[in-house]
Amino acid sequence: MTLSELADRPIGDQPEPLKVEGSRTEVAFSGLVSGNPLNPKDAGAFAKIFELAGLSQSEYRLIEDTFRFSTWQQSARGKDGSRDLIQLYSYSGRFARLTQDALDADEAANLLLLAKRHNTTKTGSVVPAARVVIVSDPQVGKVDHRGGTPELLDRIAYFIAELDATMAAQPCAEAVVLDAGDLIEGFENTKGQRHTNDLSLPSMLRVSRAILTDIVGTVAARHDRTRVATCPSNHAAWREGAGYLGTPGDDFGIDCHRAVAEVFRHSDPSVGWVWPDEWDQSVALDIAGARVGLTHGHYAKQRRFREWLAGQALGSTVLSDCDIIVSGHYHNFIVEPVGFINKRERVHIQAPTMDNGSEWWRALTGDDSAPGLLTFTITDGQIGNLRLIQHVAGR
DSSP states (O other), X not given: OOGGGGGGOOOOOOOOOOEEEEOSSEEEEEEEEESSOOOTTOGGGGHHHHHHHTOOGGGEEXXXXXXXXXXXXXXXXXXXXXXXXXXXXXXXXEEEEOOHHHHHHHHHXXXXXXXXXXXXXXXXXXXXXXXXXXXXXXXXXXXXXXXXXXXXXXXXXXXXXXXXXXXXXXXXXXXXXXXXXXXXXXXXXXXXXXXXXXXXXXXXXXXXXXXXXXXXXXXXXXXXXXXXXXXXXXXXXXXXXXXXXXXXXXBHHHHHHHHHHXXXXXXXXXXXXXXXXXXXXXXXXXXXXXXXXXXOOTTSOTTOHHHHHHHHHHTTOTTTTOSEEEEOSSXXXXXXXXXXXXXXXXXXEEOXXXXXXXXXXXXXXXXXXXXXXXXXXEETXXXXXXXXXXXXXXX
């Protein structure tokens, strides 16, 4: 029965209970009962169906000409013990799985809308400084003692809100977003990932692109010019088990950045990207009088970054002349001196993690750290206004 025929439908008996059947290509349901009329365009109305089917609702669309429902009245007891008639509705229909082309088109449209939404509140410069925002190790798709993807997204939404408040209070003309890697969790680091991850690899990439768009868009909305840089990392690398495939630039995190860069190329020309060389593990750029290097840090031994950096200097890598070096990988926040350059102290910043934690590492060492996002300003080559935004809920 169609929506237009409902008015002519007599009140009948309650239909059979909720039943969900189907395959990866199509899902059929019947007996979805609600006390209120459902809008077939409201995706949330059908969440229970996909929960029972164990499928991702984002990959399916309702076949609208299969949508049917019936209605009836039923006696119900109120809180005061009295009885009254209530109207109930029962629905049936089918969902078809989207093709990859349709998924790609949906995502491209959503990212473009998100980028354009942010491109509305540019603010002029108040202080002669550049804003630096460091994001690292969200490992999208990972499940650990702090939760899974829903908890990660809630945490990142908190980081973005706090970051926006900081940027509003300390406006700058220029901003740089540094992504220190491990954007996705991947499936080739440990065997356990295949059993604990809550997203498929394509879903990890889609969620990562949306996160990047939101972070970059929020930063760009507050600045006249925004640059973004990232680097290869171990979780996001194209690999098979312990073996790396292709070049360092064959990295799923970098690929997500390339897709988001294309979105901003169309929506906001004030945003640009700085890319590492295809064969480099690091990238460097000039920010407000400082040469800043970015590397994931998985080739350096924990708490021995200074020794690794000395080798980089001897090898004349892109990090050799940097005043500030940013890394990730080890999931805890560190600021430490690592020698002198250009008559001033060289600084290493190890970024806090954004991820859901590591129960394995906590069991092995007892060590843990609260997830965080780091931001600071650079003026005439000097770091100032450093703020570590931490999220400790659910520790």
